[in-house]
Amino acid sequence: MQTPPTEDPHEMDPHLAGAAGSTTAVASQWQLVAWRFGRHKLAVIALYVIVFLYLIGIFAEFLAPYATDTTRAKYTYAPPQGIGLIVHQPDGGWYFGLHSFGYDITVDEAAMRRSFTPNPDKVIPLGFFVHGEPYRFWYMFDTDRHLFGPTDPKDMVYLLGSDRLGRDILSRMIHATRISMSIGLVGVAISLCLGIFLGSISGFYGGRVDTIIQRVIEIVSAMPTIPLWMGLAAAIPLGWPPTRVYFTVIAIVSLLGWTSLAREVRGRFFSLRGEDFVTAARLDGASEMRIIFRHMLPSITSHILAMVTLAVPAMIIAETSLSFLGIGLKPPVVSWGVLLQDAQNLRAISNAPWLLLFPSLAVMLAVLAFNFLGDGLRDAADPYDA
Amino acid sequence: MTHDPTPTLSVRNLTVQFALRHGTLSAVNDVSFDLWPGRTLGLVGESGSGKSVTARALMQLVDPPGSITGGQILFGDADIAKMPRRGTEIRRIRGAQIGMIFQEPMSSLSPVHTVGSQIVEVLRLHLKLSREGARARAIELMRLVEIPDPEHNIDRYTFEFSGGMRQRVMIAIALAGDPDVLIADEPTTALDVTTQAEVLDLIKRIQRERGMSMLLITHDMGVVAEIADDVAVMYRGKIVESGPVDQVFHQTTHPYTQKLLASALKLERAADQKKQDLRPPTARVILKVRQLGKTFGAGSNAYGARTTQGVRAVQNVSFDLLEGESLGIVGESGSGKTTLGRLILRVIEPTDGTIEYSPDTGQSVDIRALNKAGLRGIYRQIRFVFQDPFSSLNPRMSVRQIIGEPLQINGIASGQGLVSKVSDLLEMVGLEPAMMERYPHAFSGGQRQRIGIARALALDPRILIADEATSALDVSVRSQILDLLLDLQKRLTLSVIFISHDIGVVRYFCDRVAVMRHGEIVEIGDAQTICTSPTHPYTKALISAVPYPDPRTPRMNQRIRFIEPQTQKAPQ
Numbered sequence: 001m002q003t004p005p006t007e008d009p010h011e012m013d014p015h016l017a018g019a020a021g022s023t024t025a026v027a028s029q030w031q032l033v034a035w036r037f038g039r040h041k042l043a044v045i046a047l048y049v050i051v052f053l054y055l056i057g058i059f060a061e062f063l064a065p066y067a068t069d070t071t072r073a074k075y076t077y078a079p080p081q082g083i084g085l086i087v088h089q090p091d092g093g094w095y096f097g098l099h100s101f102g103y104d105i106t107v108d109e110a111a112m113r114r115s116f117t118p119n120p121d122k123v124i125p126l127g128f129f130v131h132g133e134p135y136r137f138w139y140m141f142d143t144d145r146h147l148f149g150p151t152d153p154k155d156m157v158y159l160l161g162s163d164r165l166g167r168d169i170l171s172r173m174i175h176a177t178r179i180s181m182s183i184g185l186v187g188v189a190i191s192l193c194l195g196i197f198l199g200s201i202s203g204f205y206g207g208r209v210d211t212i213i214q215r216v217i218e219i220v221s222a223m224p225t226i227p228l229w230m231g232l233a234a235a236i237p238l239g240w241p242p243t244r245v246y247f248t249v250i251a252i253v254s255l256l257g258w259t260s261l262a263r264e265v266r267g268r269f270f271s272l273r274g275e276d277f278v279t280a281a282r283l284d285g286a287s288e289m290r291i292i293f294r295h296m297l298p299s300i301t302s303h304i305l306a307m308v309t310l311a312v313p314a315m316i317i318a319e320t321s322l323s324f325l326g327i328g329l330k331p332p333v334v335s336w337g338v339l340l341q342d343a344q345n346l347r348a349i350s351n352a353p354w355l356l357l358f359p360s361l362a363v364m365l366a367v368l369a370f371n372f373l374g375d376g377l378r379d380a381a382d383p384y385d386a
Numbered sequence: 387m388t389h390d391p392t393p394t395l396s397v398r399n400l401t402v403q404f405a406l407r408h409g410t411l412s413a414v415n416d417v418s419f420d421l422w423p424g425r426t427l428g429l430v431g432e433s434g435s436g437k438s439v440t441a442r443a444l445m446q447l448v449d450p451p452g453s454i455t456g457g458q459i460l461f462g463d464a465d466i467a468k469m470p471r472r473g474t475e476i477r478r479i480r481g482a483q484i485g486m487i488f489q490e491p492m493s494s495l496s497p498v499h500t501v502g503s504q505i506v507e508v509l510r511l512h513l514k515l516s517r518e519g520a521r522a523r524a525i526e527l528m529r530l531v532e533i534p535d536p537e538h539n540i541d542r543y544t545f546e547f548s549g550g551m552r553q554r555v556m557i558a559i560a561l562a563g564d565p566d567v568l569i570a571d572e573p574t575t576a577l578d579v580t581t582q583a584e585v586l587d588l589i590k591r592i593q594r595e596r597g598m599s600m601l602l603i604t605h606d607m608g609v610v611a612e613i614a615d616d617v618a619v620m621y622r623g624k625i626v627e628s629g630p631v632d633q634v635f636h637q638t639t640h641p642y643t644q645k646l647l648a649s650a651l652k653l654e655r656a657a658d659q660k661k662q663d664l665r666p667p668t669a670r671v672i673l674k675v676r677q678l679g680k681t682f683g684a685g686s687n688a689y690g691a692r693t694t695q696g697v698r699a700v701q702n703v704s705f706d707l708l709e710g711e712s713l714g715i716v717g718e719s720g721s722g723k724t725t726l727g728r729l730i731l732r733v734i735e736p737t738d739g740t741i742e743y744s745p746d747t748g749q750s751v752d753i754r755a756l757n758k759a760g761l762r763g764i765y766r767q768i769r770f771v772f773q774d775p776f777s778s779l780n781p782r783m784s785v786r787q788i789i790g791e792p793l794q795i796n797g798i799a800s801g802q803g804l805v806s807k808v809s810d811l812l813e814m815v816g817l818e819p820a821m822m823e824r825y826p827h828a829f830s831g832g833q834r835q836r837i838g839i840a841r842a843l844a845l846d847p848r849i850l851i852a853d854e855a856t857s858a859l860d861v862s863v864r865s866q867i868l869d870l871l872l873d874l875q876k877r878l879t880l881s882v883i884f885i886s887h888d889i890g891v892v893r894y895f896c897d898r899v900a901v902m903r904h905g906e907i908v909e910i911g912d913a914q915t916i917c918t919s920p921t922h923p924y925t926k927a928l929i930s931a932v933p934y935p936d937p938r939t940p941r942m943n944q945r946i947r948f949i950e951p952q953t954q955k956a957p958q
Contacts, residue, residue, distance in 0.1 A: 035407070275777050276772045276773075276774055276777045276778035277777060277778050277779055277780040277781075279733055279770075279772075279778075280770070280772060280778050280779075280780075280838075280841070281780070281791065282733070282765075283731065283733070283765050283769070283770050284765070284791050284792035284795055284796075284841070285762040285765050285766065285792060285795045285796055286791070286795050287795075290795070295780055295783075298780075298782040298783075299780070299781070299782055
């Protein structure tokens, strides 16, 4: 009722309409979605954050100064080191250079802990595109270049601190980003296929088919998730290679995650089913599968995209909780959940709070970003109403 | 009626603009008019002319991104245009001194409050009446708007009321604050023609009795001719012509008004084409419908025994459709005419009767007995044109895909052949073939309906079922689409079943007419005979209720009221 009049002024004369069309810009549906999405500032920021996180995941080996399993027994529970730009020399002069200070380690025999104090005399020069540990990038080429690290490969630097075995938390978190963020995507992909298939059938046919599918959904969503996950995860043989465990965990998580997607797709189909263009397709002689996949599903793609975005964080959280409980991914695979396992005991938290802090922040950042993005997409999904 | 020297409300150079992505759009541009006590100004225009925005501006109800950017709305000593949108000043005027009746009586009333409480709320807000006083006044108002048994109906909910009764409640609410100005925005557009006539009667009577000024917004020239004293014609945000109703109708100066009147008058008689080419005398029956019926919601218990009666949406409908003829099916909402159209193609499964289709070659078939594959064959020969040009075209498909879909599915054309077939079809319905790559939202309502017709014609059908195919369109576009259909029908010797609530459209287009009421055909016969000398009392009432677009021959005064034979309720 409040929409401004947009009627084609040349309605009176159909022959003029062709000429008029060239002056009115014709925006495609996706352009309209993009415009409306652009107005949602928080969602746009969230989109950048997510792209950033996936880039980290993709280039993990290159971005991380060290591998996930590089240990230095000397540096257990080393606190985060600072970065400086100006190096003061003992003779009073100074020069400009990225650096950290090395630690002086004193061992407290009684408390069985090491304490670290930065020593301004031990300057560890840092640099970009430095040589470091060799690795095989994307299973294709061998290199030892890292984006960032100490210029001397023998030096160690812990920007986010180290863990029980003296492993660099920053490197481990970068590698964990790959696993945790991809679990979200792959898991949602599986949920999506199940959800769309069952949801569209349920919504299109209605009646008995719908009743059966809806009861299944209710049963699945009534199950207490954590015990069920635990049961399923317990069935994973210990001897399995990490990648197989990884995919099994994804499958377990997504087998329970499809229900809300299916419900939403069903609801959309219910409302679409009464639309004239669906009847029109039927009267064109289209088969039921053609009506579902060619006429109805494309109408809700933008909604599906929004639903998927909102489903990803649930997957990430699920994986994190499973791994945290020790029944999901297991070392040597690193995910945020696996990292958090190290923060399970109180001593670790009191001595090395960074073990808890940084992986939790990463999870929160990812989940919030996906939620904001999903909200923005959901609002933008229907460009024709406003 | 005398002209009071001062107008109740005057609008001077009003401009309302909407800030859009690319610049601003002036929905209302430099509009001036006066509302005089005791007189009705009819603001006429087609969709998008800015008439509703004007009405909303008078109450500061234009929502962002729109805003009043210029001009004055002088009401008493105040200028409404200067008042803030959410201020107390305008709230004191809204509902109290200016009342408004909206188009949709369904969505303008709350379904969770009783009718009475909604009237009482306005009374208590603006007149500060006590609870009992407000209730008594509400009953009085309901009696005024001719709602039967107001003492009882005051405690009912809106969904228990029919459309016409709801609109009466809206009028009662608008009158509650005893306003000086009444704004009626398309008050009868959502109503049936007989209900419309009664509501218009009522509004007119109340306005006269109370000496209110009224602004009546409508697209219907007939309604204006019946009840307006003055007319202003709006076109693309501007008033192009205004004056007393007789002057505007009979000494029309602006070409747009002339065009509007011509389109309205055109539908008052049969199309010129009809007079020359009569149906071939040897026309055979192409579709034979017998005892067709549909009962919705007839429940049965677990043993299969019938438990509830269900609603008989269509019952005992029989007719023949001749080759090359157009048969109109007229009725008010709820008469079952749309259901009937869908029953023929089994979009809705019939519960009784037979539908026999006899193509010019081959066996005649009973559509009801066909399986899915057989039905697809029928879908190629009997095609459907939908009412809503917006929801009937898939917004995610280009015009080429939409029109090409039936061709592709039935394996008639693909690739380059499909493109050339689609451009032929577009040309046939008067659209540029170059437009085929565009999406439906780039087209206006009339153009979309042409696309819908092209899709229907893609399979060279024998029968076309047009379900209210022109009712969503403006009057000038409506006659263009009708002429297109007439032309195509002649060229392709199509038989057409034309379903409509609009007598004018049916009279213009159809050879024969069937009048439906409560799921049954009450009268069927030659279109001219039915429209000029109907025999059934319901048809008489229906035809006499249609407003005529000429202020010199108002029809409503000689209206015939049809009274339900069963209930025998005395008219007011």
